[in-house]
Amino acid sequence: MAIITLTTDFGVRDHFVGAIKGYIYSELPEAIIVDISHHISPFNITEAAYILKNAYKTFPKGSVHIIGVDSELTPDNKHIAVTIDGHHFVGADNGILSLLAQEINPEKMVEINIHDRVQGIFPVLDVFVKVATHLARGGQPEVIGKRIDSIKVLKGLSPVVNTAQSQINGSVIYIDNYGNVISNISRKFFETYRKGRDFEVWARNHSFTSIHERYSDAINFNVEKSKRNADGKRLAIFNSSNLLEIAVYKSNLDTVGGASSLLGLSYRDSITITFIG
Template sequence: MSLITLTTDFGLKDHFVGAVKGAIYSELSDAVIVDITHHISPFNISETAYVLKNAYKSFPEGSIHIIGVDSELNEETNHIALKLDNHYFICPNNGVISMIASEIRPEKIVEINIHDRIESSFPVLDVFVKVACHLKRGGTLEVIGKEIFDYKIITDIQPIISNNNSKITGSVIYIDNYGNVITNISKKLFEKIGKGREFELLADRYPFKKIHSKYSDIVNFAIPKEDRHLDGARLAIFNSAGYVEIALYRSNLDTVGGASSLLGLRYRDQLTITFKDVDSNS
């Protein structure tokens, strides 16, 4: 069964989410709508891309994903609909799709052209909903737009490789609910560039010599629990999405704070991973 999902920066205080769902139900009374999130930071495309990339794969093939972040139609941003990995995405062409599309090539992309019949200051409601319902009824992409072969790419989603493949410069793309800092450096890229070499990860002024597989890797379970004193200890891990994450072990946001606040790491801040040369004696 295909579903319609919503990912927006609308929040839940205002009428926007309710209006979008109402419009879908008005066209398809038996639709199943799932909220991925409505708490994307306002206009934050990188954050949207990260959340969507790690959520959509859990839905059935054929699902239709409406993305309402920075979606106003203007001279620099058109609207697109695409089929990718047997899912449909309806979104502004502002780079939000580039994190997914960098790994999986879209099967088809169209530039939505039904704006000729609809004037709207709320395109998610007036345009994206109509496209989603058309696709849900079994309609094709060609009916709602002309095929295109390119899409905008956000450059800050891609890390930079330098120093003859000995350095990765990445950036913070997301701060999660625990205050953990997620970067755009994937485990796949780390292993491809690192080739098993020793390294130093530098996040602001904080160095890390190891990247763990899970949070509890830093615990020595042979030590009695009352003697461990690890709460708030900083660590780097490859998170469940396969990206380098800077975290504090069992941090309490109310008393201790998270990695973002305590280490002073914010969205778009840079961090580096420098690999030792295999011939280095240092």
């Protein structure tokens, strides 16, 4: 079974996604193609990494993941194939894969070198599909590339703690379909420096003194339903990715709004945690 996933910023209005799928089937008719997302914000490598990091783990080992975000070949943006956690990733060396490899060391990394054997200016179609189908057949990465020892690392995207270890400074890395705001502060990072202390989470001029395990934990279900004022209630939670998230209970961007709109939070905005005591 050859599973090939697609994560791109192409959208679904144009012909790009259809052409990629058609070429995959031409190269490997038995392939199973899965769309992870084609609605990545244009060239937003942090968003692509967040979505892919949370999706790939549910696929079987040996799956191949094509990343079509910021994929044009330049001297600063080489093409690579990287094996992480038993999965193959094909994309550009633009930092996306360094975010995926933060916790798991890559098993193999190669710089793709088949460009002289393909024609065209659409690298996801012309190059990445060739590489992905080769890997999906069980081919070795060294056949389509030369071994490399490192990949481009994005800096400034990890949270930092001050020298007194009294404050964590993080930032917004993703805003989901509900308007929930996801930060780069992990539960593990938070617990490492909390050491049992009380805390305040600050997002712009909004503060939170507790972090919930479930969205519904913010609601007092012992209060009569008509008096709960539940919809639109803001809260902090560690989400399914174990990242600190600022959310609105049962948010709807068309009605009650979401955390991004109601709290005025955008990509790369600061999220801080101040420890008390």
